[in-house]
Amino acid sequence: MADTKILLHERDMPRSWYNILADAPSPPQPPLHPGTGQPIGPDDLAPLFPLDLIMQEVSADPEIPIPEEVLDVLRLWRPTPLYRAHRLERALGTASRIYYKYEGVSPAGSHKPNTAVAQAYYNARAGRRRIATETGAGQWGSSMALACGFFGLECKVYMVRVSYDQKPYRRMMMETWGAAVVPSPSPDTNAGRAMLERDPDSPGSLGIAISEAVEDAATHDDTSYALGSVLNHVLLHQTVIGQEAHRQLDLAGESGVDVVIGCVGGGSNFAGLALPFIRDKIAGADIEVIACEPAACPTLTRGPFAYDFGDTAQLTPLVPMHTLGHDFIPPGIHAGGLRYHGAAPIVSQLLLDNLLRAEAYRQNDVFDAAVTFARSEGIVPAPETAHAIKGVVDAARRADEAGTEQVILFNLSGHGHFDMSAYDAFLHGRLEDHELPEAEIERALRAIEPLPKPASV
Amino acid sequence: MADTKILLHERDMPRSWYNILADAPSPPQPPLHPGTGQPIGPDDLAPLFPLDLIMQEVSADPEIPIPEEVLDVLRLWRPTPLYRAHRLERALGTASRIYYKYEGVSPAGSHKPNTAVAQAYYNARAGRRRIATETGAGQWGSSMALACGFFGLECKVYMVRVSYDQKPYRRMMMETWGAAVVPSPSPDTNAGRAMLERDPDSPGSLGIAISEAVEDAATHDDTSYALGSVLNHVLLHQTVIGQEAHRQLDLAGESGVDVVIGCVGGGSNFAGLALPFIRDKIAGADIEVIACEPAACPTLTRGPFAYDFGDTAQLTPLVPMHTLGHDFIPPGIHAGGLRYHGAAPIVSQLLLDNLLRAEAYRQNDVFDAAVTFARSEGIVPAPETAHAIKGVVDAARRADEAGTEQVILFNLSGHGHFDMSAYDAFLHGRLEDHELPEAEIERALRAIEPLPKPASV
Numbered sequence: 021m022a023d024t025k026i027l028l029h030e031r032d033m034p035r036s037w038y039n040i041l042a043d044a045p046s047p048p049q050p051p052l053h054p055g056t057g058q059p060i061g062p063d064d065l066a067p068l069f070p071l072d073l074i075m076q077e078v079s080a081d082p083e084i085p086i087p088e089e090v091l092d093v094l095r096l097w098r099p100t101p102l103y104r105a106h107r108l109e110r111a112l113g114t115a116s117r118i119y120y121k122y123e124g125v126s127p128a129g130s131h132k133p134n135t136a137v138a139q140a141y142y143n144a145r146a147g148r149r150r151i152a153t154e155t156g157a158g159q160w161g162s163s164m165a166l167a168c169g170f171f172g173l174e175c176k177v178y179m180v181r182v183s184y185d186q187k188p189y190r191r192m193m194m195e196t197w198g199a200a201v202v203p204s205p206s207p208d209t210n211a212g213r214a215m216l217e218r219d220p221d222s223p224g225s226l227g228i229a230i231s232e233a234v235e236d237a238a239t240h241d242d243t244s245y246a247l248g249s250v251l252n253h254v255l256l257h258q259t260v261i262g263q264e265a266h267r268q269l270d271l272a273g274e275s276g277v278d279v280v281i282g283c284v285g286g287g288s289n290f291a292g293l294a295l296p297f298i299r300d301k302i303a304g305a306d307i308e309v310i311a312c313e314p315a316a317c318p319t320l321t322r323g324p325f326a327y328d329f330g331d332t333a334q335l336t337p338l339v340p341m342h343t344l345g346h347d348f349i350p351p352g353i354h355a356g357g358l359r360y361h362g363a364a365p366i367v368s369q370l371l372l373d374n375l376l377r378a379e380a381y382r383q384n385d386v387f388d389a390a391v392t393f394a395r396s397e398g399i400v401p402a403p404e405t406a407h408a409i410k411g412v413v414d415a416a417r418r419a420d421e422a423g424t425e426q427v428i429l430f431n432l433s434g435h436g437h438f439d440m441s442a443y444d445a446f447l448h449g450r451l452e453d454h455e456l457p458e459a460e461i462e463r464a465l466r467a468i469e470p471l472p473k474p475a476s477v
Numbered sequence: 478m479a480d481t482k483i484l485l486h487e488r489d490m491p492r493s494w495y496n497i498l499a500d501a502p503s504p505p506q507p508p509l510h511p512g513t514g515q516p517i518g519p520d521d522l523a524p525l526f527p528l529d530l531i532m533q534e535v536s537a538d539p540e541i542p543i544p545e546e547v548l549d550v551l552r553l554w555r556p557t558p559l560y561r562a563h564r565l566e567r568a569l570g571t572a573s574r575i576y577y578k579y580e581g582v583s584p585a586g587s588h589k590p591n592t593a594v595a596q597a598y599y600n601a602r603a604g605r606r607r608i609a610t611e612t613g614a615g616q617w618g619s620s621m622a623l624a625c626g627f628f629g630l631e632c633k634v635y636m637v638r639v640s641y642d643q644k645p646y647r648r649m650m651m652e653t654w655g656a657a658v659v660p661s662p663s664p665d666t667n668a669g670r671a672m673l674e675r676d677p678d679s680p681g682s683l684g685i686a687i688s689e690a691v692e693d694a695a696t697h698d699d700t701s702y703a704l705g706s707v708l709n710h711v712l713l714h715q716t717v718i719g720q721e722a723h724r725q726l727d728l729a730g731e732s733g734v735d736v737v738i739g740c741v742g743g744g745s746n747f748a749g750l751a752l753p754f755i756r757d758k759i760a761g762a763d764i765e766v767i768a769c770e771p772a773a774c775p776t777l778t779r780g781p782f783a784y785d786f787g788d789t790a791q792l793t794p795l796v797p798m799h800t801l802g803h804d805f806i807p808p809g810i811h812a813g814g815l816r817y818h819g820a821a822p823i824v825s826q827l828l829l830d831n832l833l834r835a836e837a838y839r840q841n842d843v844f845d846a847a848v849t850f851a852r853s854e855g856i857v858p859a860p861e862t863a864h865a866i867k868g869v870v871d872a873a874r875r876a877d878e879a880g881t882e883q884v885i886l887f888n889l890s891g892h893g894h895f896d897m898s899a900y901d902a903f904l905h906g907r908l909e910d911h912e913l914p915e916a917e918i919e920r921a922l923r924a925i926e927p928l929p930k931p932a933s934v
Contacts, residue, residue: 024552027484095481096564096855107553125582127855129894169852192897195904196851394653395626398553398584437586437894440649447652 024106026268028099034263035086037256040295040366042082043302045373048252048365049471051337052327060337067238068245070146073139076253084256086138093137093170097126098260102268103397103432111396114416115425119272120432121265121293122399128193130402130434131289132163132248135257140167143244150174150243152236154204154229157183157356158190159402159434160248165199175199176243178206178232181224183356189438204229211235211333226360227332227346234335249286250330250339250364258292265429266296276300277307278426279415282433283407284311284320284378285357287364289433295366297429298375309376311367312411314386316454317350319343319363320371320378322461324470328362340471341368348464351454353383354442355403379411382453386410387446390436402434403442481563483725485556491720492543494713497752497823499539500759502830505709505822506928508794509784517794524695525702527603530596533710541713543595550594550627554583555717559725560854560889568853571873572882576729577889578722578750579856585650587859587891588746589620589705592714597624600701607631607700609693611661611686614640614813615647616859616891617705622656632656633700635663635689638681640813646895661686668692668790683817684789684803691792706743707787707796707821715749722886723753733757734764735883736872739890740864741768741777741835742814744821746890752823754886755832766833768824769868771843773911774807776800776820777828777835779918781927785819797928798825805921808911810840811899812860836868839910843867844903847893859891860899 041048050059062074069077076084086094105118123131143151151168154177155161161177168175177199184191184203191201202208204224205215211231215222222228237245247254269277280297282290294309301307311320320342328343330336343362344350350359362368370376390406392413393399401409408430419426436443445451498505507516519531526534533541543551562575580588600608608625611634612618618634625632634656641648641660648658659665661681662672668688672679679685694702704711726734737754739747751766758764768777777799785800787793800819801807807816819825827833847863849870850856858866865887876883893900902908 023487025487027486029484030480030482127851127857166855170855188901189894189897192901192904193857196848196857196897196900198852391653394584395655398623398627400584400650400653437646440646440653443653444645444649447649 022104022272024104026102026104026272028264028268030095030099032267033091033095033099034260036083037086038259038263038296038299039079039082039084039256040298041252042080043299044369045302046369048369049340051339054329054334054338068234070142070148070244072142072146073253076256077251087141090138090141094134094260099264100125102265102272104272105397107396108393111392112413112416114420116416116419117425117427118412118416119269119427119429121261122432123261123289124399124432124435128159128163128166129437130159130163131258131261131292132160133166134260134292135248135254135288136163136167137170138257139246140171140173144171144173148173148242148244150176150240151246152176152233152243153246154178154226154233156180156226157187158194158438159357161199161201162190162193162197163248164246165194165197169198176236177201178204178229180204180226180229181222187438204232206232208232209235225332230331231333231335249288250362252366254288255291255295255364255366258288259295261292261431262294262296265293269429274427276305276427277429279308279310279428281310281312281408281411281415281428281430283358283404284313284363284367285360285404287367289431291364291367293431294376298370301375310411310415311376311378312407313378313380314353314355314358314407315380315382316353316456317344317359318380318456318461319361321380322465324465324468325368325372326468326470328468330362339365341365342371343468345464345467347467351456353454354439355407357404358407381407381410382455384446384451384453387443387451389413391446399432400436400443401432402436403439405433479561479729481561483559483561483729485721485725487552487556489724490548490552490556491717493540494543495716495720495753495756496536496539496541496713497755498709499537500756501826502759503826505826506797508796511786511791511795525691527599527605527701529599529603530710533713534708544598547595547598551591551717556721557582559722559729561729562854564853565850568849569870569873571877573873573876574882574884575869575873576726576884576886578718579889580718580746581856581889581892585616585620585623586894587616587620588715588718588749589617590623591717591749592705592711592745593620593624594627595714596703597628597630601628601630605630605699605701607633607697608703609633609690609700610703611635611683611690613637613683614644615651615895616814618656618658619647619650619654620705621703622651622654626655633693634658635661635686637661637683637686638679644895661689663689665689666692682789687788688790688792706745707819709823711745712748712752712821712823715745716752718749718888719751719753722750726886731884733762733884734886736765736767736885738767738769738865738868738872738885738887740815740861741770741820741824742817742861744824746888748821748824750888751833755827758832767868767872768833768835769864770835770837771810771812771815771864772837772839773810773913774801774816775837775913775918776818778837779922781922781925782825782829783925783927785925787819796822798822799828800925802921802924804924808913810911811896812864814861815864838864838867839912841903841908841910844900844908846870848900848903856889857893857900858889859893860896862890
């Protein structure tokens with residue numbers, strides 16, 4: 021029988037990140053300054069990010085070298101294993117061959133440290149002493165806490181208060197790695213104090229937490245802001261995933277891949293796996309690329325392509341992306357990492373260019389797929405990741421119905437050790453499907469002014 | 478720089494378990510029937526265990542082949558990586574080289590599935606349809622739930638009620654893998670009903686839960702009992718750990734190892750790593766083997782070698798072991814897996830024979846070592862495992878003080894994702910040291926009648 025795990029030696033880690041902007045058919049549309057409406061330049065971003073990251077954000081180089089210092093941390097868990105899902109294939113009764121890249125082996129349990137480590141490194145090299153960031157359920161905050169520790173940076177995490185109170189384990193993990201964590205809104209910033217004055221019992225939101233972290237960075241010379249998805253440089257850092265998977269599929273004896281699947285919130289784990297394969301697709305390979313999202317937050321399947329704010333409080337630049345509007349508040353699904361109103365500009369543009377397509381699933385269908393996976397492969401996936409698994413189940417069924425044997429690859433972006441209550445709700449019939457009323461989507465969409473389609477499409 | 482991770486291919490998994498009883502200098506003393514005082518035979522155990530496991534319990538063969546069906550499941554996560562702890566070495570400023578075998582990569586997060594899978598396989602092959610077992614904090618129960626699923630067995634877990642109520646995530650994990658979990662004492666057994674009649678609000682104990690699981694197995698023809706530590710066959714199944722580590726140290730270019738370290742509750746993760754190296758020691762190699770235990774439950778450092786019951790309710794055979802007495806109730810330290818009054822007969826005998834030694838540590842010192850590890854290597858260790866890390870920190874310091882460079886190997890037996898509240902207590906100064914009053918130890922010891930030392934010692 022073919023191997024279960026295809027491993028790479030750490031000397032075979034990719035030595036550079038892959039920049040899709042060098043190959044994409046449409047040029048990226050620039051972020052705009054919300055005040056002037058003009059494209060923003062490096063100077064506008066300098067208070068928030070170190071120059072190296074700003075230059076990566078706008079680079080057109082196809083390959084950007086990964087610093088040795090970053091590789092030296094990544095090899096604590098990279099290269100990650102590629103699994104052949106023999107047992108899942110048997111459970112589904114499919115003739116297709118299913119592979120998954122397991123990013124949950126990082127100490128923080130997801131793909132997020134791939135970029136957190138790079139961001140911490142560049143900030144340390146630029147002489148910054150502190151990072152301020154926000155976190156919802158805690159995946160990103162814990163990854164940044166871990167990464168800051170490796171480079172001697174202080175880390176301040178503004179954690180959405182409702183998560184801080186209800187999901188204390190992630191907070192404890194961040195503190196174990198040395199970060200300072202406060203519930204947001206906090207009394208530590210003007211934005212937080214203003215919110216607390218209006219509502220001392222505010223449960224907080226990602227929008228408020230972003231405002232606090234951005235203000236912290238903007239008002240401390242030694243401090244940078246860090247974001248865990250959406251931006252070009254974040255997606256860039258995640259391309260180690262797809263580059264490794266590419267090599268591992270070769271080692272598994274596969275001459276190619278038919279379907280590449282990932283879940284999308286901001287888009288970083290999806291892009292990390294998919295971009296190196298979309299390069300092949302641009303060069304002529306016949307690959308189906310599927311982005312999986314919740315029906316409760318159907319950014320790619322329903323949202324128009326428009327300039328919109330990245331945050332609720334309208335502090336960020338205007339970003340070109342598929343969006344449900346910065347005021348859109350998705351229902352409280354368990355896949356907290358997918359509850360984002362927009363999608364990364366790179367992913368949004370590739371969707372416009374028909375280089376990927378999107379599917380949206382209901383929560384109970386997603387957990388049904390996740391339990392099938394846990395009972396066949398053992399690993400309990402994160403609720404976010406479970407959307408990709410639902411995509412795989414559907415893709416395998418389509419292939420079987422068409423009488424074809426396909427090679428299906430997906431990103432198992434994280435484990436669900438801190439999300440077991442979602443499984444509990446599903447197994448005991450208490451999980452809601454949160455179908456979004458059509459009227460609510462239409463109301464959200466009416467507030468958005470779509471961009472004209474670029475000439476190349 | 479030397480590699481961080483030393484990986485083995487799954488084709489290099491050990492093909493047999495190593496049985497120390499073939500090489501140990503003292504013959505094992507047999508378990509006794511509590512009624513007759515006579516050595517128990519296979520017939521006494523047949524209602525609880527399948528014959529294959531009973532024969533492994535008493536085998537004198539040095540190598541016992543691992544069935545292909547077991548290997549086929551183990552390779553979902555085995556061979557596990559051996560890490561060179563470069564960053565921990567730098568954090569300690571030691572000249573020694575530290576290696577750790579990381580067993581937390583299993584889906585259940587610890588070494589426990591190594592034996593759970595084997596036990597499930599032999600039970601399925603014997604035609605049993607169900608497994609009944611107990612669990613405290615949930616490590617063992619979740620491993621057995623996982624393993625039963627792979628072999629189509631039903632799994633019933635009696636979970637100590639206080640854990641069932643306070644640590645729901647492990648219960649949810651077991652249910653995700655398909656197990657039925659009840660709080661113990663439960664209304665499902667005579668033992669449970671009797672206890673509930675006396676105290677409807679009983680918090681339960683491992684002793685009661687064992688009684689329930691044993692009764693369940695003894696009263697259902699299709700059901701076996703399963704134990705996660707202490708017994709010979711359980712330690713046997715764990716020897717894949719040490720055999721892999723042996724090969725990986727060779728690959729790392731080490732000509733030998735100076736110190737081998739593990740934490741001991743029942744003794745299975747410690748033995749799994751150490752036994753293949755104790756084989757070398759018996760053959761003349763100069764290796765220090767250190768068993769690390771909590772000062773709050775100092776079984777090996779303070780307990781005499783005696784025949785004692787494995788459980789509080791006196792249902793099990795009398796087992797020859799270092800013990801604090803079956804009535805001993807250790808303080809509520811966070812390392813729940815180390816709160817056992819006895820130690821495995823094999824480990825106990827090897828201690829008598831001076832083939833290993835034991836050290837006991839206070840809880841705050843243990844967590845101090847654990848946080849040093851988490852901040853240098855990234856992985857957050859389980860509280861049990863943290864005892865081994867404290868042992869490593871001390872061993873490295875001793876080597877540096879003596880001016881020697883040693884090769885130190887330890888078992889990182891599990892991650893702490895479900896134990897973060899222990900870190901929280903430590904980081905916020907709320908962790909107790911639970912020093913056991915000398916009078917309490919002496920009172921426990923007075924109740925035990927030590928065995929005469931065997932003639933060979």
